[in-house]
Amino acid sequence: MTATPSAAPAAGETTSEGGPRTHYLNAAYGLKSWLLTRDHKRIALLYLVSISVFFALGGLMAVLIRMELATPEGDLFQPDIYNRLFTMHGVLMIFFFLIPGIPAVLGNFLIPLMIGARDLAFPRINLLSWYLYSIGGLFTLWALLHGGVDTGWTFYTPLSTNYVTTSVLTVGVGIFIAGFSSILTGLNFVVTIHRMRAPGLTWFRLPLFVWGHYATSIIQILGTPVVAIAILLIAAERALHIGVFDPKLGGDPVLFQHLFWFYSHPAVYIMILPSMGVISELVATFSRKPIFGYRFVAFASIGIAVLGFLVWGHHMFVAGQSIYAGVIFSVLSMLVAVPSAIKVFNWTATLYKGSISWDTPMLYALGFIGLFTIGGLTGVMLATLGIDAHVHDTYFIIAHFHYIMVGGAIMGYLGGLHFWWPKITGRMYPVFWSKLSALVVFIGFNVTFFPQFILGYLGMPRRYHSYPPEFQVLNVMSSAGATVLGLGYLIPLVYFIWSMRYGPKAPANPWGATGLEWQTTSPPPVENFLTQPVVTAPPYTYASPKRGPEVTVGV
């Protein structure tokens, strides 16, 4: 199943008869060839390793949180330690795993391949952004070793500026620096997509993965600087007592919340839009059908990016903003459901009467569609003022955004990783184990987070290390599910590493997919394509499975 021969072997591919073929992985050896590389494919792998480290650390925090919550009493950690745990869990997962996540790994690797370019527009900036990310990460780890930070990942003032004694500044500097990494990645993608497309590759022939990343990049470019200045103002207020948020200095703490959420709400779409791009590729490929309503799906990405900037106030319904602002933010937040629903409906319509195969990436894609729908619909509930006032700061919120971020973003990330792993490494992974782990992840996820909807609805507040005994059954269920989920994440880690050495060699196009990235060898040569690809047809030309992809290489 995994080794379906390529429908159209790349023209000009030199097979390994005369010794191993040169590709980006074996073109140069040694630490220096990696740490100073400007090849987008190698930088993507650097990112893959680093974000995996942060994912593991953030996951470790989650394990400790769930252990504490297995019993109603706060018996494992003191409250202040627990505060640090959930804060560091949020900081690591959001700023160092989910936001770079798909764009920095899969986007970095695939965008030049998908548009027939030899590299991103600014290869040195690409490397710089990895270094910025790493330096930001080191600052955060340094802070972690020195006690971490306990404000919640939101850093609300005046708590963060006047009261806590933990490493707010160090983590702030870390996030600030990592933010520039994110900006530079977005900038690089925008310029690359505008200027580096292969001949014939018009905007409406772009894969939807690229559209998703274009929309993401817009958010990174417009949003990230605002959180950067907000962090800078916190630093100024904390270190220099030059403040604009402290009421004692004449400021207004709610202004911080505005600046923070102006970025941090769109940041949710930084996490989910690339994932949606992945799902569009997977659904089309494994249904053997062109995506239903291509333009709608493409414009829905842009629509989500634009609307995403107009909804930040829904985080502040109970922060004292005016009721009129609340109503407007409520209505605008519900509007985000429109482009999101367009995507879900169009994926479903693509599945309809498709020739569906149950390969591992498709399992993740189907999981995504279901979980994202639950996460999205509960989002509409939360956009309603009355419901939000009731469940604000409860586990209902926790469950909702984990359905989007874990059930959505991470499912898409894993689906994408399984889809393009043969292209990235030139190796296949074991079918049985990968399907099993997809199933384990799906079950573990739901057992972990669905009970939290109920807990939140019953009134269990977030950010406490103890709770009334009547909540214990659901909490134990959640902790048990987290164990299963953790196992589901460990299995791929093992077989991915195994596959790099022992996996069967992958053909150029194991899934019989269209798309330029499948027209070059696996793994691709340093220059991506041996001859300049020319595109003559729209993407996803799966109308007849017997017909080869309508992409010409070497014209």
Next chain:
Amino acid sequence: MASDAHGASLGSDAAAHGAAAGLAHHFDSYEQQRDSAALGMWTFLVTEILFFGGLFAAYGLYRSLYPEVFRASSHTLSIQLGTFNTVVLIASSLTMALAVRGGQTGRGKLAAVFLALTLVLGSTFLVVKGFEYHEKFVEHHVPGASFHFEGPDATHAQLFFSLYFLMTGLHALHMVIGIVLVGYVAKRAWGGAYTPENHNFLEGTGLYWHFVDLVWIFLFPLLYLIGRH
């Protein structure tokens, strides 16, 4: 940052290509490379607008809440020095534009001379700014324990001066970065590094410089000229 925005076109790695000196390996033509560099720089400037935007938003909020004390605080700033600095910066934008023109037409030495002038004007701005800051220190208008303001609402006067120092400070930081860039570009222009095909780094530095000037064009009336019309 800007140095990397156009790093790909600096030529250190592409020089080996010989015939296409200064053309990075992943670009097909100088035109594509120039378009990419320009779009990259403009996009970067958009992020800069948003970066300053947070401060402008804070300014807008607090000025609309406390207009009287903002006006009173604004009047303590030296309008003469502010005006002088505005003229200096506008003049530096002119010399920068002429330097870029020199690069476009392949006259590297001319470009270097204008860049040197730009550098002098930019430094003048910073020196004057330094005198202004010194004056604020002497008058105890720097936010903090020793802050003192004669007037009914010293708390919000302090807020004005917090914003004043944050906004002009961030602007001055951008000036310092700009001056370093201009010095570097001047040295390279004198050495003949920029050709009509490839002067992207010079052009990017020019865009950055104009942007920083433009920020000042907004800061000057907002901070110095409240209620002086």
